[in-house]
Amino acid sequence: MTVSYYPGASRAYDYSGRYNGSLIKPNCGVIHTTEGTSLPSYGNGAEAPNITAKPNFASRRLDFYQHYPFNRSARALVNLAGGVETNTLNAIQIELVGTCDPTHKNSWNGAKAGQDYIYWPDAPDWALDGLAAFLAWQYNNNGIALSGPKTWLAYPSSYGATAARMSFSAWNNFKGWCGHSHVPENQHGDPGDLDFAKLISMAKTKAKVPGDSGGSGSSGGGSGSGTTYTVESGDTLSAIGARLGVQWQDIAKANGINAPYTIKPGQKLKIPGKTTAPKPVPPFPGASYFGPGKNNSHITLLGNQLVKKGFGRHYASGPGPKWTDADRQNLADFQRSRNELRGDPDGIPGPLTWRLLFS
Known part of the structure; x- marks a missing residue:
């Protein structure tokens, strides 16, 4: 089940009432830069992403403005007729207010980089930290992989039909995070040579990815x-x-x-009293292990935990390895019981459902 809204994001520019978008189950994300210094109007939503991150220099943080829920397609990509799907292909889109153009690396119409706007290839750690927190949240809540292309070309070399631009088949099978510069049918080169390796390292640290120490980059908190x-x-x-x-x-x-x-x-x-380590949670195997026709030990594990948590009333003879409608109904009951799981309960576990169920 998709968690549709980022905690703390402003809904002041929510365009979902104007453009509904297609229903999606997100499995990847696209990073844009606005190439401006203020929050864009996006044609009153006609060209808006799901969410925009605007630097708050006084507080050294990113302020987020959500335009569409994460279970609905955004509108910031070119989507040509007769080609491959872009906006509607399960992609969450985020715009970063600022630029990737090296022409504005230091100054822009009298404004100073790092003080009045961000040149994202040289983004300060606090800005990368805020973006990493968003990616970590998407990983923990919606299962968007903390990975992506190795090649992030500098603008303007990133513009047009470059070696970094994905083929239709590569895009259709892509999971993780990429830039506007990687999406087929598009010519844009943003966000340029964003320090993606550092960003992902920071996000993994925040997300507490099993078996990953996080590497370089300052996580700036969460410990x-x-x-x-x-x-x-x-x-x-x-x-x-x-x-x-x-x-x-x-x-x-x-x-x-x-x-x-x-x-x-x-x-x-x-933090008052004695803190304890988080309870161990078995690794989430992926939603593909659950649903009609599936038969595996993960279903048994899920069922036993549902019973342990008091959500086994639909079982006639207890859980087992073969998926049944009782598994779906019991899990949907659990999803309805948790405020964190906003949206319609679908009875299929995602990363957040799994973590909450086993915590």
Whole structure:
């Protein structure tokens, strides 16, 4: 099930009432740059991505504006008739306010890079950190792989029919994150030579990808250190409490946080009592292991956990390795019970459903 909205993103420029888009189950993402210094109008939504990240230099963070839910196609790619599907091919699209044009590497019409706008190939760590947090959230909630093309050409060499531009078949089978410069049927060269390796390394650290230490890059937070915790973009008190084994109400009380219980990225929180390591969660095998006609040990594991959690009322004789409608109904009941799983419960596990079920 797709988690459709990024926590904390503004809905002030939500165009979903104007352009509904096609229903998608996202499995990849496209990174754009706006080639401007302010939030675009996007033709009142006619050319909008799912979400835009705008640098907030005063607070050294990215402010997010969501235009379409992540289970609906966006409109920021060229999609020619008779060719390959682009906008509607399960791609989440994010625009980064700023530029990839080296003409504006240092200044732009009197504005200064790094102070008034971002030249994204040289993005400051705090900006990459905010983008990495978004990619990590998409990995943990919607299963978008933290991987992508190795080649990110500098603009303007990235424009047009380059060696980095995917073929139709490569695009149809692509999973992970790429740039506008990689998408077929398109000529645009953004986001240029974004430091993708560093970005993905930072995102893996934030997402706590099993078996990956994260490598280079400053994660800038999201770690419990003794009795303190640094808030990441997208964090909530309940999520932090679940991660550290502490009641969120106790965290709020220890830090003098009252209703509406808001926290900000970079904020240092005192963690009361003894923190515990997160409970081990078995690796999510992928949604392809579940559904009609499937028969495997992952289904048995899922069923046993549903029963353990008190969501086994549809089983006539208990769970087993063969997928049944009782598995779907029980999992849908669990999905309805969790506020984190917004949207229609589909009875098929995704990464977030799996993590919540086994935590």
